[in-house]
Amino acid sequence: MHPEEHNSESCATQRIDLHGTLVTIGTVCCTLLAGCERGGGSSGRGAEGRSSRGDATTVLRLSYGDRVADPTDARIREALARLDVGRDGEGFAILHRDEMTYIQVGGDKGRGFDMEYQLGSIQEHYRAKREDFTLEEVVRALGEYRDGSIDWSDYGEWSRITW
Numbered sequence: 001m002h003p004e005e006h007n008s009e010s011c012a013t014q015r016i017d018l019h020g021t022l023v024t025i026g027t028v029c030c031t032l033l034a035g036c037e038r039g040g041g042s043s044g045r046g047a048e049g050r051s052s053r054g055d056a057t058t059v060l061r062l063s064y065g066d067r068v069a070d071p072t073d074a075r076i077r078e079a080l081a082r083l084d085v086g087r088d089g090e091g092f093a094i095l096h097r098d099e100m101t102y103i104q105v106g107g108d109k110g111r112g113f114d115m116e117y118q119l120g121s122i123q124e125h126y127r128a129k130r131e132d133f134t135l136e137e138v139v140r141a142l143g144e145y146r147d148g149s150i151d152w153s154d155y156g157e158w159s160r161i162t163w
Contacts, residue, residue: 058146063092071095071146077139083108095142103145109135115155117145126158 060068062079071079076095083091085108096102101120107113112132118125133141137155144150152158 058095058097060142061094061096063088063090071142073139073143076142076146077135080105080113080135080138080142081109085111093138093142095145103142103150105133105138105142107131107133113138115141116161117152122161122163125161125163126152127161128155129157129159130155 058070060066060071060076060079062068063083066079068075068079076093080093083093085091090106091108092104092106094102094104100118100122103115103117105113105115112134114131115128115133115138116126133155141150141155
């Protein structure tokens with residue numbers, strides 16, 4: 001769906017419980033549409049490519065148990081730098097707007113990272129063909145996702161995951 005094709009009824013404001021925090025999701029719907037499509041004035045992006053809505057809540061969940069609401073780039077970098085697959089047996093970070101809409105990275109700074117995202121349902125789950133993203137690349141991707149300005153094509157080719 002292109003941003004100009006959605007209507008306000010599909011973005012009706014609702015309050016949901018996201019791990020004990022009430023979140024308004026009406027704006028999230030519109031922000032996701034803007035963040036997943038490239039282009040013009042109807043995208044909802046400000047002059048710097050950031051979402052002009054700015055009120056969508058994101059939560060960063062890490063394999064070692066930490067959770068951070070609306071993380072800054074510095075906090076994202078710090079959290080991802082702590083991931084260690086060798087030590088923990090796994091290393092992942094998920095930045096989500098809700099349980100079905102998120103960006104996820106796996107790996108660590110020594111091995112590189114893979115990247116996936118999902119847009120509202122498991123039918124819209126994608127994995128990057130690259131599996132060697134650097135720490136700085138995944139920090140940038142998570143920051144852009146948080147801001148609603150990510151262009152998935154900036155990170156190469158993606159394959160839809162079928163379950």
